[in-house]
Amino acid sequence: MRFVKGHGTENDFVILPDPDGELELSAAFVAAVCDRRAGIGGDGVLRVTPTKLSPEVADQAGEAEWFMDYRNADGGIAEMCGNGVRVFARYLVDAGLAGAGEFGVATRAGVRRVRLAETGDVTVDMGPARVLGRSRTSVAGREYEGLHIDMGNPHLACVIGDPVAQLDLSHQPAFDPQTFPAGVNIELLNPVGPRRVVMRVFERGSGETRSCGTGSVASAVAAAHLAGESTGTWEVQVLGGIVTVTLDEHTSHLSGPAVLIASGELTL
Numbered sequence: 001m002r003f004v005k006g007h008g009t010e011n012d013f014v015i016l017p018d019p020d021g022e023l024e025l026s027a028a029f030v031a032a033v034c035d036r037r038a039g040i041g042g043d044g045v046l047r048v049t050p051t052k053l054s055p056e057v058a059d060q061a062g063e064a065e066w067f068m069d070y071r072n073a074d075g076g077i078a079e080m081c082g083n084g085v086r087v088f089a090r091y092l093v094d095a096g097l098a099g100a101g102e103f104g105v106a107t108r109a110g111v112r113r114v115r116l117a118e119t120g121d122v123t124v125d126m127g128p129a130r131v132l133g134r135s136r137t138s139v140a141g142r143e144y145e146g147l148h149i150d151m152g153n154p155h156l157a158c159v160i161g162d163p164v165a166q167l168d169l170s171h172q173p174a175f176d177p178q179t180f181p182a183g184v185n186i187e188l189l190n191p192v193g194p195r196r197v198v199m200r201v202f203e204r205g206s207g208e209t210r211s212c213g214t215g216s217v218a219s220a221v222a223a224a225h226l227a228g229e230s231t232g233t234w235e236v237q238v239l240g241g242i243v244t245v246t247l248d249e250h251t252s253h254l255s256g257p258a259v260l261i262a263s264g265e266l267t268l
Helices: 027-034 055-060 082-094 213-226
Strands: 002-008 011-017 044-050 066-072 101-106 112-116 122-125 130-139 142-150 154-159 185-193 196-203 207-209 232-238 241-247 252-256 259-265
Touching: 002 082, 011 027, 011 082, 027 044, 027 066, 044 082, 055 101, 066 082, 082 101, 082 112, 082 122, 082 213, 082 252, 082 259, 130 154, 142 185, 142 213, 154 213, 185 213, 196 213, 213 232, 213 241, 213 252
Parallel strands: 011 044, 066 101, 154 185, 196 232
Antiparallel strands: 002 011, 002 259, 044 066, 101 112, 112 122, 122 252, 130 142, 142 154, 185 196, 196 207, 232 241, 241 252
């Protein structure tokens, strides 16, 4: 089968075109594709298939022609991926499946509107961030408290005093399984200037990644909450670069690069 490789601030994905809706993705197959030594390597897989041929999101077909079927690197199904949807949109335009401008992409978290030119950054309407309370995590024996934020997928965003660059994120941070029965993406962040934060993230099913789009929005929300704000534009510096998050009274927007780097034939 054909594949394309792309990334958004080094959060990388294997894109699998499936225009006829016939590709069945097992967890083992996705994990093999994402294996960085024995496969292509990636933080996840983006299957590109028509919304109308996908029963779980067919009700979105009137707003979005294409469905982003996103799987984490361990093969687990995920609701949403902020960097993934920007790379997905860049692929649609590059492949001639959508025109530059604004259009909708179907996801398990609902339709996400994207805006992009022929080249350059991609902006996506991420929807409203819902703050559901507070919870705690433990990283290498250190406990941190943060906000439980729903971005269509679950997040625990923690503003901490310890430098995030010094954290050991080689293992899954502890979390409350009653609060997060389906797992959680954990963000740890330091404010480093007016509306600017440095963030690292441990994603469920993928481990520490170089960037996380939904996590960047959750981080901006947590930093804004600490500052007593709810709107504004925030710069989020991740290991793979910088993204911009804009919060308003009704929704959130994520902007940043989306780059396609390779294509070929997969023979796994």
